[in-house]
Amino acid sequence: MNLVEIKNVYKSFDSKEVLKNVSFNVLKGEIFVLLGPNGAGKTTTVKILSGVLEPDKGEVYIFGKKMSVLSIDIKRLIGYLPDEPYVYSKLTGREFIEFIVSIYRMPIDIKKYNFFLGQFELKDVINKPIEMYSKGMKQKLLLLSIFIREPELFIFDEPLIGLDPQTISFFKQHIKKLAKEGKTVVLCTHILELAEQLADKIAIIYNGEILFCESQVRLKDKFKNQTLEEIYLSVINKINQNS
Amino acid sequence: MNNIFLFLKLQTQLFINSFKFATKTEKLRSLFISFIAVIFFISVFIISCQVIFYISTLPVIGSLFTIRILGIAFLASFIMLIFSSLTVSLSTLYNIEDLHFFYSLPVKHSNIFIFKFLLVILYSCWTILLILLPFVLAFVVVKSLSIYNFVIISFAIGLKIFIAVSIGGMVAIVLSYLFPIKRLKNFVLVFLIILTAVGYTLFRFAEPEKLLDVDRFPELVQYLDFMSKPVAQGIPSWWVTEIFRGFMIKQTDIVVINVLKLVLVAFITFVILRMFGEKLFYLTLFRKTKIYAIKEKEIYGNFELNTKPLFASVFGKELKLLLREPMQWVQLVVVLALTIIYLFNIRRLPIQYEYVRITVAFFNLGGIMFILSAIVLRFVFVQPSLEYKMFWLIKSLPIDIKKFFLTKFLVYLPILLVPGTIIVCISNIMIGIGKTMSFISFLIIILSCVVLTIAGYSLGILFPKKEHKDIGQIETSFGGLLFLLLSLSYIVLSLSLLADPVRKYIMKHNFDKFDLFIHILLFLLINFVYAFSTGHYALKRFIKEYA
Numbered sequence: 001m002n003l004v005e006i007k008n009v010y011k012s013f014d015s016k017e018v019l020k021n022v023s024f025n026v027l028k029g030e031i032f033v034l035l036g037p038n039g040a041g042k043t044t045t046v047k048i049l050s051g052v053l054e055p056d057k058g059e060v061y062i063f064g065k066k067m068s069v070l071s072i073d074i075k076r077l078i079g080y081l082p083d084e085p086y087v088y089s090k091l092t093g094r095e096f097i098e099f100i101v102s103i104y105r106m107p108i109d110i111k112k113y114n115f116f117l118g119q120f121e122l123k124d125v126i127n128k129p130i131e132m133y134s135k136g137m138k139q140k141l142l143l144l145s146i147f148i149r150e151p152e153l154f155i156f157d158e159p160l161i162g163l164d165p166q167t168i169s170f171f172k173q174h175i176k177k178l179a180k181e182g183k184t185v186v187l188c189t190h191i192l193e194l195a196e197q198l199a200d201k202i203a204i205i206y207n208g209e210i211l212f213c214e215s216q217v218r219l220k221d222k223f224k225n226q227t228l229e230e231i232y233l234s235v236i237n238k239i240n241q242n243s
Numbered sequence: 244m245n246n247i248f249l250f251l252k253l254q255t256q257l258f259i260n261s262f263k264f265a266t267k268t269e270k271l272r273s274l275f276i277s278f279i280a281v282i283f284f285i286s287v288f289i290i291s292c293q294v295i296f297y298i299s300t301l302p303v304i305g306s307l308f309t310i311r312i313l314g315i316a317f318l319a320s321f322i323m324l325i326f327s328s329l330t331v332s333l334s335t336l337y338n339i340e341d342l343h344f345f346y347s348l349p350v351k352h353s354n355i356f357i358f359k360f361l362l363v364i365l366y367s368c369w370t371i372l373l374i375l376l377p378f379v380l381a382f383v384v385v386k387s388l389s390i391y392n393f394v395i396i397s398f399a400i401g402l403k404i405f406i407a408v409s410i411g412g413m414v415a416i417v418l419s420y421l422f423p424i425k426r427l428k429n430f431v432l433v434f435l436i437i438l439t440a441v442g443y444t445l446f447r448f449a450e451p452e453k454l455l456d457v458d459r460f461p462e463l464v465q466y467l468d469f470m471s472k473p474v475a476q477g478i479p480s481w482w483v484t485e486i487f488r489g490f491m492i493k494q495t496d497i498v499v500i501n502v503l504k505l506v507l508v509a510f511i512t513f514v515i516l517r518m519f520g521e522k523l524f525y526l527t528l529f530r531k532t533k534i535y536a537i538k539e540k541e542i543y544g545n546f547e548l549n550t551k552p553l554f555a556s557v558f559g560k561e562l563k564l565l566l567r568e569p570m571q572w573v574q575l576v577v578v579l580a581l582t583i584i585y586l587f588n589i590r591r592l593p594i595q596y597e598y599v600r601i602t603v604a605f606f607n608l609g610g611i612m613f614i615l616s617a618i619v620l621r622f623v624f625v626q627p628s629l630e631y632k633m634f635w636l637i638k639s640l641p642i643d644i645k646k647f648f649l650t651k652f653l654v655y656l657p658i659l660l661v662p663g664t665i666i667v668c669i670s671n672i673m674i675g676i677g678k679t680m681s682f683i684s685f686l687i688i689i690l691s692c693v694v695l696t697i698a699g700y701s702l703g704i705l706f707p708k709k710e711h712k713d714i715g716q717i718e719t720s721f722g723g724l725l726f727l728l729l730s731l732s733y734i735v736l737s738l739s740l741l742a743d744p745v746r747k748y749i750m751k752h753n754f755d756k757f758d759l760f761i762h763i764l765l766f767l768l769i770n771f772v773y774a775f776s777t778g779h780y781a782l783k784r785f786i787k788e789y790a
Contacts, residue, residue, distance in 0.1 A: 014266060052638040054787050069638060069786045076641035086632035088560065090567040095560075102556035103640045129567070 002061075003028040003153060003184045004049065009058030011044055018044045020208040022058070026201065031175065031185045033199035035192070035232060041208040042188040043083055043157055049186060050080035050155045062153065076104060079146035083157040083188075085138040089131035093122060093141050096130060100145045108148055116144045119170055136162035147174070154178065157188045172197060196228040204232065206239055246350045250358040272721035279724060284377050291381030299385060310488055313382065317480035320375050321407050326435055328367040328411030333431060334712055335363050336412070336524065337419060356520035364408045375400070382487065392490045395498065399483045402505040406479050409512040416519050420527045433573045440580035447584045479505055553642060557650045574621050574714075581614060582666055589670050598749045604676045605745045608684055609738050611666050612691050615659055616730040619699035623655045624726050625717040627703035634785075644786060648778075652696055659692040680748075690770055691737070695730060697774040701781035702726045733773045740766040 004026035011019040019041045026032040036042050047053040048060060051069050060067040062074050087096060101108050117123050120140035125133060133141065139162050146154065154175075160168050175185055175198055189195055195202060196216070203213035212235075214222070223231045262273060298312065299305045336359050345355045379400065383393050418431070482501040489497030565572060589607065594600050630637075637647060667688045671681040706722025717723060744762050747754060 047635075050639050052635055070644060072641045072643055075639060078639070080639040082635050082639075084632075086635065088564060088633055090564050091560065095563065099556055099560055100640075103553065103642055 001028050002026070003030075003063060004032070004186065005061040006045070006049070007059045007061070009045075009048060009055045009060065011041075011048065011053070011056050018208050019048075019055070022205070022208070022210055024203050024210055024213045026184060026186060028184055029179055029182045030200045031179050031187065031198050032201045032203070033195040034186065034188045034203050034205060035190075035195055036205035037236065038190075040205045042205055045205065046080075046155050046157050046186065046188050047082075050078055051075050052080070052082075077152040078155060079149060079151040079153070080155045081139075081142050081146060081157060081159055083161070085135065085142050085162075087130050087138055087141065090129055092129055093126040093133070096141065097126075097145055097148075100149075104149055106149055113144075113148050116147050120144055120167060134162070136164060136167075139163055140167060143171070150183075152183060154183060154185045155187075156185070158190070159187065160189070160191060160194065192229045192232055202228070204235060206236065211235060211239070246354045247358050247361075250345075250354075251361065254358075254362065276721060276724065280373065284373060287374060288377035288381050291378045292385055295381055295385045306491070309382075310484060310491075313487055314481060314484040316375065316378060317403070317483050318478065320371050321403060321478060321480035323371055324367060324404060324407035325411045325414075327371065328363055328408040329415050330432055330435065331367045332363050332412045332415035333419065335359060335366060336415065337527075352525050353517070353521050356524050360408075360412060360516070360520065363412055364404065367408050367411065368404050372404075386491055388490050395502065396483070396486060396490070399486050399502060399505055402509045403479045403483050405509050406505075406512050409516045413516060413519050416523050416527065420523050436573050437576050440576045444580045444583055447587060479508060553646060554650050554653065557647065558654050561651075561654045578614075578618055578621070578662060581617070582662055585610065585614060585666065586669055586673065590673050592674075594674060600674050600676050601680060601745065601749050604671060604674050604680060604684060605738070605741070607670050607674065608667075608687055608741075609734050611663060611670070611688055612695070612734045612737070613731070614666065615663050615688075615691060615695050616699075616727060616734070618659055618662060619695045619730070620718055620723055620726060621714070622658050623696055623699035624703040624723060625714050626651070626655070626700065628708045628711060628717045628720075629714070631707050631709050645782065648700075648782060648785075651700060655700065656692065656696050659696055660689065663688045663692045687737075687741075691734075694733070694770045694774040698730065698733075698777045699726060701777035702729070704781035704785050705777065729773070729777075733769065736769050737766055740769065 002025045006025070007023050009019055009022040010017070022041070022045060024032075034042050034045060044053065048055050049062075049067070051067055051071055051074065054069050062071075063077065065071065065074055067074055091099070097113075117126060120143065122137065122140055122144065125137060130138060130141065139159070143159070159171065163171065172194070175187075179185055179200070185198075187195075187198065199216050201213065201215045202219060204211045212219075216228075219228075219231060220226070223234075226234075262270065265273065295309060295312075298308050301308060336356075342355075345358075379396065380393075382388075383396070388396075415431075422430075482504050485501040486498050489495065489501065589603075592603055594603055627634075638644075664685065667684055668681075671684060676684075702722055702725060706720065706725060708717040708720040708722065711717050711720075740762050744754070744759055
């Protein structure tokens with residue numbers, strides 16, 4: 001069952017076309033990784049997917065329903081982590097979580113909350129203003145706000161920026177666990193190693209266009225068991241040479 | 244020295260690039276702001292010329308009065324420069340982001356300090372110069388001084404600026420050495436705002452216009468003596484005034500003595516400043532941070548996450564953010580001071596006849612609406628820019644964006660309704676108009692509160708200042724100016740539509756019901772158009788672009 005379906009999406013900013021005819025789909029329980037160089041259109045794609053931006057043309061379906069900035073019911077089932085973790089700096093971590101909980105109106109398992117609080121080592125700072133947090137701590141707070149809700153679809157844009165090795169390891173394990181439980185994950189990253197470890201399906205986006213979108217197993221078959229790094233570099237170099 | 248030029252070149256390049264790589268809209272905005280600045284400069288020049296010319300022609304006291312005005316203007320700008328450089332120094336000298344970069348370079352620390360201090364001078368004085376320069380130019384033109392005189396005067400003003408900015412800068416360095424920089428900046432800003440508000444209110448209550456009234460002095464000799472006394476003699480601002488006086492009465496020795504005084508003090512200030520820069524500035528940046536043990540709250544005990552309705556959640560968030568940002572709530576003090584002064588001015592108006600009372604009450608509406616626009620600019624217009632980087636969160640949350648806008652509107656409306664209704668009620672009682680007129684003006688103010696809140700937030704969404712160092716930059720951005728311009732047009736249009744019915748009421752003319760209906764309809768239409776058009780486009784833009 002397709003949980004996410006993007007059909008012929010176009011998006012421009014100030015007359016620069018950022019996405020050109022982007023199409024792909026993600027199955028339920030799948031970990032989908034979007035790879036691409038800087039400025040390729042990864043962040044714009046996930047922003048459209050999470051209902052933060054509206055496409056100029058094309059359609060996005062999540063759970064079979066058309067997604068837009070105004071789709072409240074669908075947003076309730078999504079957990080989105082942006083590439084830059086801007087949060088209200090004058091709120092404390094706990095107040096921020098309370099705000100999120102109130103907005104989603106979901107019952108929160110306090111045990112689970114305390115588990116993630118410990119896991120992300122936020123116990124000592126949760127009652128302090130977010131302006132005192134480091135970038136990594138803000139990232140952890142946002143991850144906490146998503147994980148305690150247990151949405152059906154997780155959308156992460158460069159989730160590992162600023163995280164320490166223990167948290168990165170926990171993040172990878174937790175993502176795998178979530179996928180096993182039937183949750184769907186869309187992940188944007190530059191880190192090929194992370195993609196190789198987690199991805200069920202991989203798409204490479206370059207200059208606003210999807211170059212290919214395959215399952216990792218088929219991709220490796222196609223490229224005769226090369227590593228993901230080798231595959232990625234050969235594809236990008238080929239494109240650069242042609243252009 | 245080479246490095247300082249390299250830094251200045253970098254800064255110039257940054258400035259040029261901000262135009263070079265700007266979008267068409269940004270270029271248009273810059274052109275518009277430059278146009279407004281030029282108009283302002285020319286207006287100040289023309290008005291100053293007329294005022295100085297008029298004062299100069301006054302018999303006996305003309306020349307004394309001219310010097311006194313100059314003295315006050317230079318003293319006021321000197322004090323303003325000290326305060327402005329104090330706050331600018333805290334943000335420019337101690338901007339950690341670029342300091343990390345500069346200190347990673349193989350450059351002498353004193354060069355970094357000098358470069359930073361040059362920026363402080365530039366940022367501190369440009370707004371003051373925009374007012375002071377046309378005023379000084381007007382003096383030079385009216386008093387027919389030569390270009391040579393103007394060059395010497397400009398040099399003296401330059402030295403005065405340097406001395407004032409150095410004093411502010413040195414105070415900032417000492418304070419930063421003694422206290423944590425982040426809290427200090429907020430503390431200094433809050434202190435200065437409260438000081439300015441209280442000072443201005445007390446100054447108004449002292450009724451300074453009495454000092455210019457000859458009849459209040461028992462003898463003319465006493466008055467002339469008062470007028471000829473120097474304004475703060477020991478302060479460099481008076482020396483600049485003396486240079487002016489020297490040129491006016493053609494006594495070169497007065498000019499030379501005061502220029503020498505300024506050069507000497509500027510040199511001493513430079514030497515002390517350099518010492519501060521080399522010793523204290525470096526120490527302040529790299530001193531060891533004292534770590535205090537913080538008593539932690541129990542996290543696990545009695546912990547419960549509260550869920551609240553949407554309005555309560557958003558309202559709670561807004562309230563917390565407002566109270567925890569001192570630069571936001573301290574502006575309430577400014578609003579309070581402005582309100583008190585406004586009511587004081589109303590009380591002092593000569594209003595004996597009923598037709599005068601009604602006319603004053605009518606124009607009072609315009610005055611109140613203008614105060615409300617200023618409050619909206621300070622509290623409501625700035626919000627989307629302050630929250631800009633967090634809007635990704637709002638847009639990703641499962642909330643109806645229209646409801647979110649409505650909640651925002653309900654959060655900010657009381658900030659306008661409370662002062663608006665209080666001022667209109669008190670001023671109407673002071674003016675002494677009838678119940679019907681009081682009730683109508685009350686309704687008009689409530690309507691304008693609603694319209695200005697919607698328009699203010701919407702224009703904030705339409706023209707956000709994404710990158711800003713403080714709220715002041717958002718208020719003075721293109722969107723802020725546009726909001727003030729549109730609000731002013733809205734106030735003028737609204738009052739013009741109501742003027743005819745009010746005139747007929749004063750003249751005891753019979754109302755043509757249809758005519759009255761048309762005027763009221765047009766008045767409501769203006770309100771609807773201003774609120775709806777801005778609100779509609781803001782919502783559209785928020786949905787389409789903000790992320």
